[in-house]
Amino acid sequence: MKELRLMKGNEAIAEAAIRAGADGYFGYPITPQSEILEYLMVQKPYETTGMVVLQAESEVAAINMVYGGASCGKKCWTSSSSPGISLKQEGISYMAGAELPALIVNVVRGGPGLGTIQPSQSDYFQATKGGGHGDYRLLVLAPASVQEMADFVPLAFELAFKYRNPAMILTDGVIGQMMEKVELQEFVPRWTQEEINKISPWATTGKTRDRERNIITSLDLDSNKQERHVLSLERKYKAMEDNEVRFEKIQCDDAEYLLVAFGSSARICQKAVDLARAKGIKVGLLRPITLFPFPKIPLYKLAHQVKGMLTVEMNLGQMVEDVRLAVNGKVKVEHFGRYGGIIPNPEEVVNILETKIIGA
Amino acid sequence: MTEEIIIAGFGGQGVLSMGKILAYSGIMQNKEVSWMPSYGPEMRGGTANVTVIVSDERISSPVLNLFDTAIILNQQSMDKFENTVKKGGYLIYDGNGITRHPVRKDINIYRIDAADEASKIGLTKVFNMMVLGGYLKLKPIVSDEYIRKGLEKSLPMRHHSLIPENEKAIEIGKKLIKPVQVL
Structure with missing residues (x-):
């Protein structure tokens, strides 16, 4: 039987990483995700599974430690919140360029700047459109429950190694701080050196006589080679779009209107759907689970069914751009947001749906 | 059955742990639960909910x-949450330090003087469990058996010797709660 616990989202992520056979965590504390490092320090996985837990001297150091560990084919990860994730962007871009698998967790707080410690979703652009420099994409997963916080850790590692690409769990202070019931996965042992050599033959594990030297770098001054590299990255991102789109549809079958929301906003919208349906409004919810790759096709299909769409995001309107691109003018798409750490409530979502979409 | 509760008071009154014990008890009784704290500057003294x-x-x-029920343990929380109780819902408050009592006519109001009683009988550490007991008297959403399991799960092993004291406080709370206005 799986183990059932009441846990904070942040704790669930930390526990899930230990159970997923992670080799190393490198982080630096920041609210609202400090429980991740705190939990790991209490659990001391370095005494059980052998997973390294290190508080680095800064966010920049932490992400470069992840770069180093990932270069050796190890399952490494880091976590932070918005201002700290900004500091990590150079390292993330280098890892995308060097094609290194790793997990980065962003428990988003309001910005810009130091902003607030309260929840927000204003790092959607940063997570899905780059953040660091250069033509690259992260695989971005958006959990909407503590259960998904736990489940997406092994999934993120799996996808990161499948595509040799950094993966991000984009969550926020609501899911990070709240407690819910969570079923924990069984422990998966850390990979042995033999397994690493087999799974990641590109890793710098010590050159043997029977192969060429492995080089981990994001630098190539030969433009022709660099162009070929960028094109191979493009093929990889296309493959992600073909194979890895994940989403959830709630009460969409007979929907005349559609809410689109991810993460904690999607939870609030589930309640809004119930409230609206109690008033006789046929509304559904599409919840993107992967923010990159984005569920363009399901949205395009729904655009032929519904009369209007409303995105609910705790930002000034970021995901709404991807929804508009997906539906390509087929249907009206509006945005509703709250800012500065304020969480929208289900009643106001229904009000906005009635005034901006149905009544308009 | 869905019960939506806000518990609010000063930091240090055991607001968060009371919610956690209730949530864990719910899980033990095979229910769905969520526990969403305020985690802002409030945590560093001041109000917690x-x-x-x-x-x-x-x-x-x-x-x-x-909310279906608001459990209110200080004046700031009364000011903030009295109007968030659903029509016909329940407001439970501890009278200690309350200068402006609730005025709504469309909700059920109960008072529990747990702070006074806890200091009188020397059980100030389980004051929050008295309040929980008062709440459970009105709304037995989880049974005593599962509250015990919830206590076992949420208290660290080294504090399990305190479970009987917590259970005693819950029983005292059940007797202590008094109606002010019942619809």
Whole structure:
């Protein structure tokens, strides 16, 4: 039987990483995700599974430690919140360029700047459109429950190694701080050196006589080679779009209107759907689970069914751009947001749906 | 059954742990639960509050505007949350330090003087369990048996010797709660 616990989202992520056979965590504390490092320090996985837990001297150091560990084919990860994730962007871009698998967790707080410690979703652009420099994409997963916080850790590692690409769990202070019931996965042992050599033959594990030297770098001054590299990255991102789109549809079958929301906003919208349906409004919810790759096709299909769409995001309107691109003018798409750490409530979502979409 | 509760008071009164014990008890009784705290500057002194939802069904929003029950343990929380109780819902408050009593006519109001009683009998550390007992008297959403299991799960092993004291406080709370206005 799986183990059932009441846990904070942040704790669930930390526990899930230990159970997923992670080799190393490198982080630096920041609210609202400090429980991740705190939990790991209490659990001391370095005494059980052998997973390294290190508080680095800064966010920049932490992400470069992840770069180093990932270069050796190890399952490494880091976590932070918005201002700290900004500091990590150079390292993330280098890892995308060097094609290194790793997990980065962003428990988003309001910005810009130091902003607030309260929840927000204003790092959607940063997570899905780059953040660091250069033509690259992260695989971005958006959990909407503590259960998904736990489940997406092994999934993120799996996808990161499948595509040799950094993966991000984009969550926020609501899911990070709240407690819910969570079923924990069984422990998966850390990979042995033999397994690493087999799974990641590109890793710098010590050159043997029977192969060429492995080089981990994001630098190539030969433009022709660099162009070929960028094109191979493009093929990889296309493959992600073909194979890895994940989403959830709630009460969409007979929907005349559609809410689109991810993460904690999607939870609030589930309640809004119930409230609206109690008033006789046929509304559904599409919840993107992967923010990159984005569920363009399901949205395009729904655009032929519904009369209007409303995105609910705790930002000034970021995901709404991807929804508009997906539906390509087929249907009206509006945005509703709250800012500065304020969480929208289900009643106001229904009000906005009635005034901006149905009544308009 | 879905019960949506806000518990609010000063930091240090045991607001968050009371919510946690209730949530854990709900899990033990095979219910869905969510526990959403305020985690802002409030945690560093001042007011603390937590939204707890216990339900037989999948829980949608962990963040709410209106509640079935508000458990209020200081004046700031009374000012903030009296108007968030659903019409016909329940407001439970500890009279200690309350200068402006609740005025709404469309809700059930109960008073529990747990702070006074706890200091009188020297059980100030389990003051919050008295309040929980008072709440459970009105709304037995989880049974005593599962409250015990919830206590076992949420208290660290080294504090399990304190479980009888907590249970005693819950029983005292059940007797202590008094109606002020019943619809």
